[in-house]
Amino acid sequence: MRVFVTGATGFVGAAVVKELMGAGHEVTALARSDEKAQALRAKGIVPHLGNIDDLGSLHSAAAAADGVIHLAFMHALSQIPFARRLGVLLGGAPTGIVSRFLSVSAAADRQAIDAIGAALKGSGRPFVTTFGAMGLADSTLRAPRPATETDAPAAGSPGIARAKTEEVVEGWASLGVRATMVRLAPSVHGDGDTGFVPQLIAAARKKGRSAYVGDGGNRWSAVHRSDAARLFRLALESGVAGARYHGVTEESITFRTIAEVIGRKLDVPAVGIPTAAAAKHFSFLAPFVMADNPASSELTRAQLGWAPRERGLIADLEQGPYFETSAAGSLSPVSSGTVPHAQSV
Numbered sequence: 001m002r003v004f005v006t007g008a009t010g011f012v013g014a015a016v017v018k019e020l021m022g023a024g025h026e027v028t029a030l031a032r033s034d035e036k037a038q039a040l041r042a043k044g045i046v047p048h049l050g051n052i053d054d055l056g057s058l059h060s061a062a063a064a065a066d067g068v069i070h071l072a073f074m075h076a077l078s079q080i081p082f083a084r085r086l087g088v089l090l091g092g093a094p095t096g097i098v099s100r101f102l103s104v105s106a107a108a109d110r111q112a113i114d115a116i117g118a119a120l121k122g123s124g125r126p127f128v129t130t131f132g133a134m135g136l137a138d139s140t141l142r143a144p145r146p147a148t149e150t151d152a153p154a155a156g157s158p159g160i161a162r163a164k165t166e167e168v169v170e171g172w173a174s175l176g177v178r179a180t181m182v183r184l185a186p187s188v189h190g191d192g193d194t195g196f197v198p199q200l201i202a203a204a205r206k207k208g209r210s211a212y213v214g215d216g217g218n219r220w221s222a223v224h225r226s227d228a229a230r231l232f233r234l235a236l237e238s239g240v241a242g243a244r245y246h247g248v249t250e251e252s253i254t255f256r257t258i259a260e261v262i263g264r265k266l267d268v269p270a271v272g273i274p275t276a277a278a279a280k281h282f283s284f285l286a287p288f289v290m291a292d293n294p295a296s297s298e299l300t301r302a303q304l305g306w307a308p309r310e311r312g313l314i315a316d317l318e319q320g321p322y323f324e325t326s327a328a329g330s331l332s333p334v335s336s337g338t339v340p341h342a343q344s345v
Helices: 011-022 034-042 055-063 082-090 094-120 166-173 196-207 225-238 255-266 275-290 298-304 313-319
Strands: 002-006 026-031 046-049 067-070 126-132 178-184 187-189 210-213 219-224 244-247 250-254 270-273
Touching: 002 011, 002 055, 011 026, 011 225, 026 034, 026 055, 034 046, 046 055, 055 094, 067 094, 067 225, 082 094, 094 126, 094 166, 126 166, 126 225, 166 178, 178 225, 187 196, 187 225, 187 313, 196 210, 196 255, 196 275, 210 255, 210 275, 219 225, 219 255, 225 244, 225 298, 244 298, 250 255, 250 313, 255 270, 255 313, 270 275
Parallel strands: 002 026, 002 067, 026 046, 067 126, 126 178, 178 244, 187 219, 210 270
Antiparallel strands: 219 250
């Protein structure tokens, strides 16, 4: 199959491309620069110059493909066109920068999905997009059970800005596109991780303590990026139009457990802090840190035959390179992997 992939050079995207090529698919990938295009060519990938704001380019690449996997997202202010960037920075109070950024990024994502969907309309060709399981969580509530593939996004979720785009994908699924959605766990882990966990490590290193909120009993789900990559391939090959699939290997890890491992590895105390102190300690990460986001992938495994086999998050923290100084992320409100859905793609 000739597959057009956006976000192919990202943390998850690179693993997805490797998985596709290993299964015999031909890959064309969106490249934002000549430098990235050259790097793609060196890996046997056909580059397609453009970006997710270039809707005509997206449409033409999708029209020429047998299927599309859309992973690109504006994770940083530098990726937003200058005029809209000024609106994010100067369009209101400084405390609203993150929410304005999320709004602009989510709008650009919807436009990109529409451009790709229009190219595939009525063809029955597969179109796989991604959102976050975090879109199912509410920062103020404990979930009564793990979220399933049939659950709709939660209005009180810190990831709702992007999760609501699922409605756009469902619209294309009703117009003859085999459009599916992969909801990724808040921690997509593995070597090269640029998401939540490296930023939690950076915060603990900077503050001299690894914090959790309250008793730390809120839960996160997790998936290794190689397992996630196989799921994207299976959704491309066998996914059902309109279906949601969960990229979740471990459905329920308490945040306190994560914080305690980080504290031990950094040799700093792991401490509980009150809810009122979360924003000061974690900055823009606070709503995500407090979210209770257990999620199940039982339906996904049954429907696609997905069988995760990589090590879990805690084992990865214990054995991987997360605590090498160069591996830790910086605490930035618009850095890759933290703002959109907790997953860097």
